[in-house]
């Protein structure tokens with residue numbers, strides 16, 4: 001018991017204050033959807049594939065720097081963002097949504113965008129979120145029940161490789 005808590009204390013001491021800030025979110029930067037959507041940004045400004053491609057995509061750190069080369073430059077979290085940009089490294093975000101590769105799922109955003117299905121239907125109310133959480137669980141059952149309601153395809157090959 002004593003020994004374990006010493007190990008834990010050592011591990012904590014090895015983290016910087018910045019790392020501790022980000023620990024609460026499980027992400028490398030304490031990013032907030034609420035702050036940015038509140039500032040007037042649209043989902044597609046950052047997830048620029050969601051209307052036309054299979055993948056919605058995550059924004060490059062260069063996109064962040066378009067604003068943060070000037071905005072809040074002294075904030076500790078922004079110094080971390082600038083550090084990634086200076087090192088020409090993308091921010092290593094933990095992915096939230098996705099399927100086990102063994103299920104061979106081929107999900108595509110664009111047909112859903114064309115069918116006017118709101119992001120919130122599949123991702124919850126991101127305008128109130130900090131970093132993304134798994135607010136909506138997707139299973140074969142949830143895909144199929146919406147496809148059935150909307151007379152969309154139920155063929156195996158629509159959703160599987």
Ligand code: HEC
Pocket residue numbers: 029030031032035036039041059060061063064065066067068071072075076077078081
């Ligand atoms: C269109 C401009 C814009 C873009 C692009 C942008 N931000 Fe921001 N960001 C803002 C504004 C405005 C604020 C609020 C600043 C304030 O409150 O002082 C902010 C605040 C933040 C904060 C909180 C800073 C603090 O005061 O602690 C973080 C962290 C942050 N942004 C990270 C990011 C990341 C990561 C990206 C890229 C994925 C990004 N931002 C892209 C405009 C932008």
Ligand code: HEC
Pocket residue numbers: 043044047050051054055056057058097098099105106107109112113117118119120121122123138
């Ligand atoms: C019909 C449900 C559905 C809708 C509508 C939807 N998504 Fe997704 N989204 C998913 C699923 C499922 C995944 C995981 C896909 C995978 O990894 O194969 C995902 C993944 C993502 C990702 C992770 C990065 C990526 O490229 O996969 C982002 C970001 C995202 N969605 C944003 C959005 C935005 C923004 C909208 C609205 C314009 C949207 N999504 C609409 C179901 C949906």
Ligand code: HEC
Pocket residue numbers: 027031033036037041042043044045046047058059093094095096097098119120123126127130131132
């Ligand atoms: C300023 C840029 C920005 C805007 C605007 C933005 N996002 Fe994000 N989004 C991010 C970043 C950065 C991440 C990665 C960190 C995280 O998971 O929160 C992310 C992650 C996500 C994820 C999780 C992706 C995954 O599977 O890992 C979803 C879903 C998502 N965003 C949906 C939305 C929706 C819906 C909107 C509009 C209501 C939106 N985002 C607006 C920057 C943005």
Ligand code: HEC
Pocket residue numbers: 105106107108111112115117121122138139142143144146147150151152153158159
């Ligand atoms: C909220 C309803 C809804 C959910 C949930 C949903 N879909 Fe869809 N999906 C649709 C609609 C509507 C279409 C468009 C059908 C059309 O264009 O005729 C579509 C189309 C598609 C297409 C393109 C089909 C084609 O013929 O080009 C694929 C692939 C797909 N969905 C996969 C999925 C997968 C995988 C999931 C679960 C992760 C899912 N969908 C969840 C409503 C939904």
Ligand code: HEC
Pocket residue numbers: 099100102103105138139140143144147153154155156157158159160
């Ligand atoms: C509308 C989309 C959709 C259709 C149509 C669909 N699936 Fe799926 N299927 C999925 C998704 C999404 C998963 C992954 C679910 C998860 O991870 O919980 C899945 C998972 C599976 C799995 C489990 C794989 C694993 O390793 O966990 C099997 C097997 C499967 N599907 C077979 C089929 C067969 C056979 C058909 C045709 C009769 C079919 N699916 C039609 C979306 C679909």
